[in-house]
Amino acid sequence: MRGREDEWTGLMRSAMAGDDVAYHRLLKAITPVLRAAARRGLARAGQPPDQAEDIVQDILLAVHLKRHTWDSEAPFAPWLFAIARNKLIDALRRRGRRIFVNIDDFAETLPGEAPQETASASEVAAQLNTLPQRQRDVLQSIAVDSASIKDTAAKFSMSEGAVRVALHRGLAALTARLRDR
């Protein structure tokens, strides 16, 4: 545990110093841990685990947009888990009110069927469609078509700076919509 968390702290320090590869590795490394925590949380609240991926994506977006609140002298894991806990509680609260009825419906029509295990998430994708055209184009190009910022700039005849701005604004807008939905 100790070793893993020290490694995260090191990766995050490199990421904050501008190392995009370290940042990518860090996000990949924390995702399975977040996923397991989200599933445990859902199970304890008696909710189906297929929403775990939405929660994971919520947490990742918050980590990204709030990483300036991390103190690079402090260990990374307590900061990460505080954000994860916050997002998980939010998600359970929100779903708790809305979804219990649906679970009852589900249990009646499909008795005994185990909840489906899936790694797809629908909420980020759904909110993506509500973004302004330019932000959506840029996000889709980078996320779905795996294009670089440079290629994306060429594709839409934009400057790289404009692509970066649209990318960041798009991520911030996505997060705001997920929070306020």
Add this chain to the structure above:
Amino acid sequence: MDTDQLIRTLAADNAHRAPRVGAVLTMALLVAAPLSILIFATFLGVRPDVMSAMHNPFFDMKFAVTLSLAIPAIIVSLHLSRPEALMRGWGWLLLLPVGLLAVAIGGEMMMAPAMPMTMRLVGKNSRVCLAAIPAMGLPLLAGALFGLRHGAPSRPALAGALAGMLSAGLAATLYASHCTDDSPLFVATWYTLATALVTAIGALVGSKVLRY
């Protein structure tokens, strides 16, 4: 969008650098301050006998009290803008103005009273005080909440309450230069009520707008 795609997108945005919460809070307060000062200049103004009042330690004490609320509240609100932050070990900072007031009240009790205690407590400006501190505090509160939105507080209502305290503390610092009631009893009663009001508004609004 699957999670790998999201991670790739976030990594592509790694170059984006956000300012620290302290910098955004400072800017927001500086933008809001002229509004509060305008309210002060239009409706209140510095008391006419300010030069002689400055020789009265109880006049000066008012500024020590209001600043000992505002400055620790700023420090604690910035601390709480980190998601893993706990109140433990920080709460005593908020007791500083309480301690100062207790000392001042004790000091006044030991002196030969110029006025009966009830007159000192009620003063001449209690209504103005109750209106002016919240009125000048609200623009600052809006600025403080805007600045703290840049953070990630795990307890939004508590962070909002601190935004209220720091705004009330700054507004009360302005107000103290207008008010002719210098008795610590007056300050302990009416400044505290006005501060509690702004703090409650901060907590209420904060619980909604400081979620991240």
